[in-house]
Amino acid sequence: MGIAFKTDLIREEWESGKLDKRLKGIVMMLAEYMENVYGYDPLTITSLFRPFDAKNPRSPHPHWRGVDIRDRDMPNGVADGGVGWCNWKFKYDPKRPALRTALRHNVGQGSHIHLQVMAESSPGLS
Numbered sequence: 001m002g003i004a005f006k007t008d009l010i011r012e013e014w015e016s017g018k019l020d021k022r023l024k025g026i027v028m029m030l031a032e033y034m035e036n037v038y039g040y041d042p043l044t045i046t047s048l049f050r051p052f053d054a055k056n057p058r059s060p061h062p063h064w065r066g067v068d069i070r071d072r073d074m075p076n077g078v079a080d081g082g083v084g085w086c087n088w089k090f091k092y093d094p095k096r097p098a099l100r101t102a103l104r105h106n107v108g109q110g111s112h113i114h115l116q117v118m119a120e121s122s123p124g125l126s
């Protein structure tokens, strides 16, 4: 199955072609990794596009460069394992090593995995 969607709207966003292609590739590779390594399937996307919000001006979601993934049904080792693998394989920006492609956080709507790519240059996809 691979990838599931919280809502039909999110599925439409995923299929619209607007999501950053590099990020789409990372999500698909993460889904494959989670299935192969942990038997966790499918990966559920809970949010893609969100409009600009002045309270969070640096969010990549308004730019189609952010994806949120459900982690509440993942054992801790599975969620952290997936996040660690993403950050090992895909560097957000080699010049800014403190910034991450993947992280787990809670910004008010519950814990989730957040994936992001920087504007323009490659996060490490070859």
Ligand SMILES: [Zn+2]
Residues within 6 Å of the ligand: 061, 066, 067, 068, 113, 114, 115
């Ligand atoms: Zn996010």
